[in-house]
Amino acid sequence: MKTANYKNQYIKLDTFARQGWQRLYDDGKRGLLSCHQCGSPVRLYLGITEEPYFRHHAANGTNCSDADIIEADTISDIQEEGFIEHNGFRIPKSRTVGIKESPLAYKGAQSLIASRQFTPPLSVTPDTVNKYIQKLSNSGISFDRNQEEAVISDSGPLLILAGAGSGKTRVLTARTAYMLEEKQVSPDSLMLVTFTAKAAAEMKNRLTRYPEMDQGRVSRIVAGTFHSIFYRILTFHNRGMWSGERLLKKDWMREQILKEGGRELGFDDKEFAYDLALQQIGLWKNSMILPGKVKSETPWEEKAALLYKHYEDSKSRQSLFDFDDMLLGCHRLFTENPKLLEQYQNRFGHFLIDEFQDINKVQYELIKMLSAKTNNVCAVGDDDQSIYAFRGSDPSYLLQFREEFKGTKVVILDQNYRSPHEIVETANIIIKDNTARHKKEMKAGFQLGYSPVVFYPYDEEEEATMIVTDIQERIEKGASPGDFAILFRTNTGGRAIFERLASSSIPFRLDQDSESFYERFMVKGMLAYFRLSLDEDDTEALKNIMPSLFLKPSVYRDVQAESILKDCSILAALSQVKTGFAFQEQKLKKLAAVVKKLADMSPSAAIECVEKDLGFQDFIKKRGSEGNKMDKGSDDIRDLKVAARNFATLSDFLDHADHMKKMNSEIKKLSKAFQEAVTLSTIHRSKGLEYQTVYVIGAVEGSLPHDFALDSQRNGDPAPLEEERRLLYVAVTRAKERLFLSVPLNRRGRKANVSRFLSKLKKATV
Incomplete structure (x- = not known):
């Protein structure tokens, strides 16, 4: 059925704002949706191949039908998302009298149609009969x-x-x-x-x-x-020279040498991306570019090149070496x-x-x-x-x-x-537009009749819900959790699906190197302002906001001393600290009042306030121009905004963030113990593996292909874009039976466009 009782009013799904469907789904799980006929709880179904609808929960045992028999004029036009946040208050959006704005239409899933019919491979007799090949064949190796x-x-x-x-x-x-x-x-x-x-x-x-x-x-x-x-x-x-005792085995050991060089060069430990510099140095070394031969293309690379020289000199003095050496x-x-x-x-x-x-x-x-x-x-x-x-x-x-x-x-x-013919043909069409490749076309040995499916969730949250719903349904029909893999372009792309799986009963596994989204540098910095607003003596939060205020680590001790001398909170002491820069001190004086104000805001409004009123946007721009072109801090904050929409208060949002950090740690510990578990992985990590069913998420411009590749193409370098196409090819060819490609209509709070890599695939309604 398409109608339900929500917040004491009847609503119709087809006219309810699309961006509010995920809220309806969550509220249905909380028992806040009921049947307009029998009054028993109902839930919103959000799957991949069926259209969304309200359904009675099986546990309730109701005999009520799912037919929509309610009169149309009794249905309210309530729109859960018909409000805007302003200074912490929810204000109704203005409406044009007499004109009803149509909601973003639901787009059903589509099958990908193979351009060629399947031709079974011919049984070919070998031209030569080799004795050893014959011996292997007799052993069952053909x-x-x-x-x-x-x-x-x-x-x-x-x-x-x-x-x-x-x-x-x-x-x-x-x-x-x-x-x-x-x-x-x-x-x-x-x-x-x-x-x-x-x-x-x-x-x-x-x-x-x-x-x-x-x-x-x-x-x-x-x-x-x-x-x-x-x-x-x-x-x-x-x-002696290459003894294992001299090997820098861990990243932190190598990063420590870089930080020593950074301090000599005046770089800030909290501000400079040393992990990215370490990656860049590895790239130079594997390309046989020695420190004196580096040609820096950006100011950040100039700094990384200086660190490279210090790194190599320091290793040489101490007779140390790394894996690249x-x-x-x-x-x-x-x-x-x-x-x-x-x-x-x-x-x-x-x-x-x-x-x-x-x-x-x-x-x-x-x-x-x-x-x-x-x-x-x-x-x-x-x-x-x-x-x-x-x-x-x-x-x-x-x-x-x-x-x-x-x-x-x-x-x-x-x-x-x-893979079956349907998936192999999809992969062939995707990859053939690459020019830097040997011309070849793969053939399948069988077909299963399951066409790959493209589906269109509203955003990352709905995408995650649809996928988890689909997996649950397939497990109920006999599939094993180990049959499934969910693949994404970058680690941040898995935030929503991780959270949805973590709240389900489905076992899943992560890469051991995968950090929690809420531990990422920019995200941690933003959340630190929220923590400080709720606890003005949170010293860990103070440490985490200092980089975005462009404060040196030594200021932390000054703030602590000021707090003790004046018997005031850490936040109040920060406002009084002297840095020697008038403009910075003026900004710090205003800090306490703004941070205190955050406590009464919704998480979405609080993020916007920190960005604009506390200069976090300036910090993002500076940090974004230095280092990693693939993982921008601004992207992390956009992802955080999407997550924040699901919470009304800062305390609820911070509790959620802390819970997800613990879950990340627990899942990594349990991953090895699970005999059968859904795999959550980047595409890079999935190479060489195979799964019965594969979900590829975020197949939109800016994600797959990544923004970095699109920027490179605009600047005349097509190579990164071709690698992005190869990434999708690798993801698609992990599937042994079924393949699902997700094309969210919105990504990171903005309208998204379908990936150009899918443009030549023929689609038909499921």
């Missing part, structure tokens, strides 16, 4: 024609373009086994490089199941990540010792490298050096899945492989064994 060609290709450079779900791990392990058994290559002369230690262990484990591949033989293969392999070489030749150190070792390089060139005759599209400059140069004599490099990768440019990865090495390694044989694995 291959299609292209896979077999990749496994048994002769020595020399080989490029295996392995599309999503094409069985590249099977091919890589089978080729390794083939070389050892059929070609009698010594395990000691074979280097198998992966991008994670887990992948290396999995490949070795698989190899032991192959005919004639015993544990002793497999263990002699030099296998592992670039870092692990080349670190072993360094420690073998100079254990393992590769650079090995490159330097070979460059300075040609005879040593020749020894390794003679030892390693074959190189098999997984995920070649993610290789960076120093890794590429090391492989070129070692393989210079034999050219026996087997590179396995997919340029359509290159998504780590921020770490220095460069797909051009894969694209230019044939030019660098003369006589390269290319084998394309274009059969997708993971």
Whole structure:
């Protein structure tokens, strides 16, 4: 039914303001909605494939029908969102007499129609019958024609373009086994490089199941990540210099060195983004750009370059090293010792490298050096899945492989064994607009009849509700929580879905590195003003507002002393502190009155007040022009505004924020304990994984593709936009059965436009 009793008045869903539907949903769970016929509680249904409606809760056991029989003239035009916030008061919006403003229309979900009909793959008899391939086949390890060609290709450079779900791990392990058994290559002369230690262990484990591949033989293969392999070489030749005790293992250890340099250069610990500088330094090092060769493009990069020099000098003085130094150190070792390089060139005759599209400059140069004599490099990768440019990865090495390694044989694995035809076709259409790629088109081995679905929630909150509702329904029908993954572009994009899952009974897991949204720098700073308004002696809140007031850390001690001497609150003492700058002292004098006023405001109004009256917007602009182009502080505050709309008081909002921080910590602890749980992840983290059902959220301009990529394209650089398209391709191809793409009509409080990556997909009403 479309009508219900709400706040002692009848409402009709079709004329109720769309932005208020989430409030109706929440109030329905609180028992504030009732049936217009029987008076029993009802709830608003917000799902993906069905239109919203009011329904009786199953637990109530009512026999009342859901028919709408109420007279139209008894329905009120109440609009829950028909008020505006002004100085903490709710004031009705003015209305035009005689003209009724139509609400934002609900847009139903749409199916994505495959442009081509499914053609079952032909059963192809191999051109050649290889004895070892036959032996593997008898053991239950079979291959299609292209896979077999990749496994048994002769020595020399080989490029295996392995599309999503094409069985590249099977091919890589089978080729390794083939070389050892059929070609009698010594395990000691074979280097198998992966991008994670887990992948290396999995490949070795698989190899032991192959005919004639015993544990002793497999263990002699030099296998592992670039870092692990080349670190072993360094420690073998100079254990003292490269002792593990000298390794800067943790980010905080490296960040500590940067902060020491920052203090020498006059940078503020609270203001400068040292974590981002650390990331930038890693990018320079992986690109083999030494401190004296950095060409800064922004004032922030100039500061980061100064820190880079200090960082390297400090490590050198203390004989310390980081993970990036393992590769650079090995490159330097070979460059300075040609005879040593020749020894390794003679030892390693074959190189098999997984995920070649993610290789960076120093890794590429090391492989070129070692393989210079034999050219026996087997590179396995997919340029359509290159998504780590921020770490220095460069797909051009894969694209230019044939030019660098003369006589390269290319084998394309274009059969997708993971996803059905409907999803594979969607992925093909998305990725084909990229220009910097090998031309290939994946084919599916089966179809299921489930078309991918695009749905249109009002905003992030409604998006989260729809997805959780859909998952609950599927679990009730027999699905397991582990069948589902919810993927987003950046960590902040998962805020609403995390909160909705946290309030549900569905088990879910997070990345261990995922911080709570409410712990983010800008968010914590904004909430600190709220905390100080409710407790004028909150010293932790004082510390967190100081960066936005451009106060040095030493001021904190002055404020404490002033508070004790004058027997006043921390907030009052802050207003009296002397900084030596008249304009800053004048601003601080006004601070206490404004902060006290926040306590009586709604969270939404309080955010606006801090932004405008306390200069937080100026702080955001300054911070935003320094450092991370991908995660802007202004975006965090816009997300906070969306979250704030759900709360009437600051205390309720702060309680919610604190609860979510604790939940984040608890979920990360419990993640390993859950046998079956919904996966909540960034797209980057999902690469290489697969799930029965995948939800991709925020498929709108500014999110996917990200604002950074759009800005780069406007400035003449199309590369970031192409990587964003590859990101969506990776997300789509994680799905084994069902795929849902969310296109919210509003994002961060503003109207959103559907992602350009979806423009060529044919849609039909579900």
